[in-house]
Amino acid sequence: MAVTLVEQVRKAGVVGAGGAGFPTWKKIDARADVVVANGAECEPLLHNDQYLMSREAERVVRGVELVMTAAGAERGIIGLKEKHRDAVAAFRRALRRRPHVRLAFLENAYPSGDEFVIVYETTGRVIPEGGLPLDVGVVNSNVETFRNIADAADGRPVTERTVTVAGAVRRPVCLSAPIGTSLADLIDAAGGPAEEEYALMIGGLMMGKLSRDAAQPLLKTTGAVIVLPPDHRLVRRRTVPFTRSLHVTREFCCQCMLCTLICPRYLLGHELYPHLIMRSVLFGLPFPEGGGRTSAHLCCECELCGLYICPMELPIARINGNIKRNLDALGWAPQKKTAAPAPRALRESSRVVTRRLVWRLGLQPYEAAVPFREEPLRPRSVKIMLRQNVGAAAEPCVRKGQRVRKGQLVAAAPAGKLGANHHASIAGVVREVRDYVRIDAA
Ligand code: SF4
Ligand code: SF4
Known part of the structure; x- marks a missing residue:
């Protein structure tokens, strides 16, 4: 019997890469008439989605097409901002002779990536109160999730993600890093912190989480690590x-x-x-x-x-x-x-342009060019968290001292529960099995 896309995606451990971490196999196990890829990237200082789109547009479109076929959808829509010109150009190339998928340009406003907002902006449908995109016939997810779906269909599990490292760092950077890399390694890749003491906003400045722990690992849901001085108002407010x-x-x-x-x-x-x-x-x-x-x-x-x-x-x-x-x-x-x-009629005149938000939040000092680092990051150690998703934590299926290859299953979603598999993101030896699996590079 042919393996379904839902099964391939479940096996590959794909979860919502936009931050929510909902297991994708469950989300795409549905009937819908439109599939929406969210490339809004509306939080200030973030660049990871625009790089992913400009470099892997073909794979994102492939992921959208696969979900369209699985869900019986006739239309695919990729929502992004026109100002992300490289991404737009890459999609235009990828979409030649693919009229079933189109681009929808979103306003340069916050929060244009909110699920309810992007579904309305791309389809004209308003999700009812207490409802989900599926209630209006839409399956939607972040663009990186669709890239991961395309990889899953080719038998590749999720072992890396694109991440922005910005704010008070010496050389802001965007890069692809193995899941489980420590945030400290990521900050080092950005030239190190520009301040002796700092706080971290993980995921974004508006909806992300505050942390002071740079030893914690990169998750499948972590699109950004923003370093801020400890007395920045965004930090003080959360403490x-x-x-x-x-x-x-x-x-x-x-x-x-x-x-x-x-x-x-x-x-x-x-x-x-x-x-x-x-x-x-x-x-x-x-x-x-x-x-x-x-x-x-x-x-x-x-x-x-x-x-x-x-x-x-x-x-x-x-x-x-x-x-x-x-x-x-x-x-x-x-x-x-x-x-x-x-x-409401007021909506047209009440949008908040991201640029104004940057000024209001005092983030101008951190607006800088953020290049993409081509050289792969090779951490000496990674910690694969057992819980990186909505639902149950995965159960470890490796033991201390065991050698693992990159892409090998190290923790499996518990049978019969909503959850996600997790895989080794580097080749090496398992050194610890706790609520994470630590692998040291061989
Ligand atoms: S109440 Fe405030 S935080 Fe909540 S959705 Fe509205 S603007 Fe956003
Ligand atoms: S002061 Fe005005 S904006 Fe602030 S919470 Fe009260 S009603 Fe809302």
Whole structure:
């Protein structure tokens, strides 16, 4: 019996490379009429997707075509920005005589890569509240995921990823690195930190995670490592205790409504009113009342409201995230609406151009040319984390002292559960098996 694409992708350990880490085999095991590749790359300072697209456009298109065939889709769309000229030129070459896949140019705005936003921008369809792209007949994923799908179909597992190393480093760089490379090795590849003390924003400055641990490994979901001085406002903001965040919100929210008027989900027509959520915090309520609960669940935690528009710089996304997790813990699930809303008229004039965001966040000193490093990175050791995905952690299938070759399965998704396989990203000897598999180069 022929092996299906879903099985090839499951075997190869492909997960959403845009940051979410949802196992791709599960996502593409569906029927849809449109397949969308997300090449928006809307977070400031990032370059990895544009390099991947300019260098591997053919493979990305191949991945889109494979998913189209598997899902029964008639159309493929690659969403990217026109300003990424090399990527656009590479796709134009790759798409000759392939009319079933087309390019869609996205505004140079944040967050144009948000799942709901890109599905609307590329197809004109609004995902209903509590819904998924599949609810409007769309399968979508990041461009690197589609490249990995094409590789999976050729029998190649995920062992590397493209990553941007930028911010307060001596020579910002974009490179392809083995999964499990330490962030310290990546920072070294960028000439080392420009500051003696620094913090790391992993994944991006707006939606990424703050860390001070450069020993941690590169995951399949890590598209960027941004180094910042420890007193940068983006770092300070994330180190405030949550109780303090609630306190400042109660003290300082003036109910100006600007957070709502700029919110990308509100502008798509969803019933998300962050100022009302802040009002309920103002009154000391543990959760917003009634529909407000659904409201918090609609927040994608893009941080645009708090970082860009709120005159008090209040931690709105953080509070929404906390409400969502509290509701999840209570077993509350949002009800999916069947009707898709109509985008609000205000949307056309409320987009936030990425350039303005860079200025507002004080990131101009870090805007620099970011070349692609051709020379492969050869770390002496890698740590393959067992959990790099939504769902269950993988189970190790190698033992200490065992020799492994690059691409060999080292941890398998548990049977019958949502999960992902992980493979050796370098050839070497297994030195540790914990919640990761450490391999030292042979
Ligand atoms: S923008 Fe800030 S101050 Fe204004 S309503 Fe929203 S949270 Fe309150
Ligand atoms: S973080 Fe703010 S702007 Fe972004 S979706 Fe949530 S409420 Fe809207």
